Amino acid sequence: MKAVAMPTVSRVAVCGGTHGNELAGIYLVREMLKKRADGTEPVSVVTVMSNSRAAQLCVRYVETDLNRCFTRAALSAPVSETSPYEMIRSQELNALLGPKASAQAVDLLCDLHNTTANTGLCLITYSDHDWICLHICKHLKHMQFPYMLDICYAKAYLCPTSILFLSAMEIGPQPHGVVRSAIFSAMQEGVQLMMDWICQFNSGMLFEGGWVDVYTMVKNIDYPRDSETHVITAAVHPDLQDRDFCLLHPGDPMFLCFSGETLRYRGKEALYPFFINEGAYYEKGVALSLARKRRVQIPSWFVNVDEPK
Amino acid sequence: MSSRTNVSCLHEAKRVAIFGGTHGNEMSGITLVNMWKQNSAEIERNGLLIKPFISNPKAVEKCTRYIDTDLNRAFTPENLSAPDVEGLLYEVQRAKEINRMFGHKGSSDAYDVIFDLHNTTSNMGSTLILESSTDLFNLQMVHYIKKAMAPHTCSVLLNEHPQLKYSTTRSVAKHPIGLEVGPQPQGVLRSNVFESMRTILKHALDFNEFFNSGVEFPPCTVDVFRVQERMDYPRDTNGNITAMVHPHLQDCDWEPLNRGDPMFLTFDGRTILYEGANTVYPTFINEAAYYEKQQAFTTTCREILAANAIRKAFK
Numbered sequence: 001m002k003a004v005a006m007p008t009v010s011r012v013a014v015c016g017g018t019h020g021n022e023l024a025g026i027y028l029v030r031e032m033l034k035k036r037a038d039g040t041e042p043v044s045v046v047t048v049m050s051n052s053r054a055a056q057l058c059v060r061y062v063e064t065d066l067n068r069c070f071t072r073a074a075l076s077a078p079v080s081e082t083s084p085y086e087m088i089r090s091q092e093l094n095a096l097l098g099p100k101a102s103a104q105a106v107d108l109l110c111d112l113h114n115t116t117a118n119t120g121l122c123l124i125t126y127s128d129h130d131w132i133c134l135h136i137c138k139h140l141k142h143m144q145f146p147y148m149l150d151i152c153y154a155k156a157y158l159c160p161t162s163i164l165f166l167s168a169m170e171i172g173p174q175p176h177g178v179v180r181s182a183i184f185s186a187m188q189e190g191v192q193l194m195m196d197w198i199c200q201f202n203s204g205m206l207f208e209g210g211w212v213d214v215y216t217m218v219k220n221i222d223y224p225r226d227s228e229t230h231v232i233t234a235a236v237h238p239d240l241q242d243r244d245f246c247l248l249h250p251g252d253p254m255f256l257c258f259s260g261e262t263l264r265y266r267g268k269e270a271l272y273p274f275f276i277n278e279g280a281y282y283e284k285g286v287a288l289s290l291a292r293k294r295r296v297q298i299p300s301w302f303v304n305v306d307e308p309k
Numbered sequence: 310m311s312s313r314t315n316v317s318c319l320h321e322a323k324r325v326a327i328f329g330g331t332h333g334n335e336m337s338g339i340t341l342v343n344m345w346k347q348n349s350a351e352i353e354r355n356g357l358l359i360k361p362f363i364s365n366p367k368a369v370e371k372c373t374r375y376i377d378t379d380l381n382r383a384f385t386p387e388n389l390s391a392p393d394v395e396g397l398l399y400e401v402q403r404a405k406e407i408n409r410m411f412g413h414k415g416s417s418d419a420y421d422v423i424f425d426l427h428n429t430t431s432n433m434g435s436t437l438i439l440e441s442s443t444d445l446f447n448l449q450m451v452h453y454i455k456k457a458m459a460p461h462t463c464s465v466l467l468n469e470h471p472q473l474k475y476s477t478t479r480s481v482a483k484h485p486i487g488l489e490v491g492p493q494p495q496g497v498l499r500s501n502v503f504e505s506m507r508t509i510l511k512h513a514l515d516f517n518e519f520f521n522s523g524v525e526f527p528p529c530t531v532d533v534f535r536v537q538e539r540m541d542y543p544r545d546t547n548g549n550i551t552a553m554v555h556p557h558l559q560d561c562d563w564e565p566l567n568r569g570d571p572m573f574l575t576f577d578g579r580t581i582l583y584e585g586a587n588t589v590y591p592t593f594i595n596e597a598a599y600y601e602k603q604q605a606f607t608t609t610c611r612e613i614l615a616a617n618a619i620r621k622a623f624k
Contacts, residue, residue, distance in 0.1 A: 030549070031576050058600070059373075116494040175430040175494030177597035181553040181574045231343065235500035256500045258344055279496035283372075
């Protein structure tokens with residue numbers, strides 16, 4: 001595969017608190033904000049608390065999920081003082097981080113999240129041609145923390161327009177409203193390694209291509225519900241609980257009903273479950289997501305300072 | 310002297326309530342109570358009038374711990390005697406209502422038993438919470454439950470501390486019992502946690518039924534953890550936490566914490582050690598709802614409580 005030259009990554013944004021109760025990112029951003037930039041950093045980093053109001057209240061969102069306010073429609077909708085807080089905020093963030101032509105333009109955005117699911121450390125990218133994200137994933141395998149590393153391709157979420165590359169760094173399991181030191185340390189190390197990669201890239205290092213396992217979202221599965229009341233009638237089966245990224249075969253247990261009955265996976269294709277039993281997804285009608293795994297070849301990667309952005 | 314003279318004769322415990330949703334995001338109890346409200350077959354017992362009840366329905370609807378104030382701290386004498394006026398906090402109104410329905414607290418008309426179902430983000434496993442070291446009925450019940458659940462461990466937490474004790478929802482009853490099962494994130498239902506709580510209640514109701522039918526329970530002892538002290542996170546002058554529970558302490562509920570053991574890890578990587586003189590047994594380690602209550606964990610000491618034999622008093 002032919003090597004690819006890319007422009008310098010001059011400006012990076014690290015966002016925490018997109019959901020105000022996902023604490024590792026919030027505390028990491030607070031720590032990063034304490035360290036004042038002295039102008040000698042090889043890469044300029046903008047650190048942002050995306051939803052500070054929700055973070056203060058330690059809730060996922062105040063009026064509406066910020067991470068769903070970055071559609072084209074939401075970003076171009078007229079807003080006023082009476083608009084939901086998160087709708088106003090998404091437009092502010094888009095203006096802060098998005099516009100390419102401005103001096104503030106950001107080349108890469110990393111949005112920090114936690115999940116109650118047992119995903120380990122997971123990079124989420126929104127394009128299956130996001131070579132930077134895949135290269136960073138390869139680099140993160142150097143982490144001393146024993147977390148699995150996977151990438152999912154999902155619909156665009158925190159996605160200001162015109163960002164060159166972006167991803168979410170999702171680490172679980174951690175309850176919402178709790179910071180676990182091992183999770184915080186893993187996130188801190190993950191962000192540091194990402195910065196190291198960027199610095200090495202910018203200084204001319206060639207990153208060898210290779211193969212990366214990518215999990216691509218196929219569908220969501222909801223809980224079984226009572227047809228009249230819509231109340232859930234089962235919990236994720238103990239054999240599936242905490243088994244994110246472990247292959248689920250047709251016939252494997254999926255839910256254990258309160259009545260004692262086991263419901264099994266009825267799909268024809270073995271798929272990889274992830275975001276199993278995420279607390280915030282009950283209201284979205286998602287018990288787990290299913291993905292297909294494929295090996296993606298990534299090209300060798302190096303900087304070309306003359307490459308236009 | 311016949312040993313029969315050492316049997317404590319207690320009133321029949323007929324009226325029993327099962328409370329779920331005292332905290333609206335603790336899902337095991339909410340799910341169990343809603344299930345039993347629809348179909349109570351599983352909880353029916355001879356000689357018992359059992360009422361499953363959602364204590365804080367507004368909080369349950371929003372899947373949040375509380376609306377205005379923590380219901381499980383709201384059953385103070387001041388709140389319960391507050392006049393019915395507009396502008397009362399939702400949970401204070403609710404506490405008064407619950408006191409009318411299941412109390413009045415302290416009176417002979419109060420419900421005999423209330424089981425209050427809770428979850429925690431802490432790794433406490435199955436825990437039974439008592440508020441008195443001299444309630445023989447409760448001591449015998451937890452002894453029965455522990456034996457029935459074995460080899461699955463049931464820890465017993467005793468909060469009789471004069472300053473740290475609080476006015477719980479269940480305190481309206483003559484025999485209040487807290488069921489606390491974790492770890493489970495708020496807003497999440499884990500099958501294993503759900504089934505553990507369901508099984509604990511099954512044994513509790515069995516005990517109650519046996520007791521009411523006249524069965525005598527011999528003297529017993531119960532290993533308990535008695536609440537000693539609340540330990541807060543280190544904080545800065547703005548009240549923000551500056552450290553997290555240390556990885557060596559995280560998830561080690563009920564295990565000994567000795568002087569010199571790691572306790573907290575600051576965000577910039579420094580370890581803070583436990584400096585107490587005595588070995589303690591921490592619990593409620595890193596409970597999400599306790600950050601705002603200035604509580605990283607609670608220390609306890611181990612104690613053995615003795616209970617007389619009991620049986621139902623003859624009419």
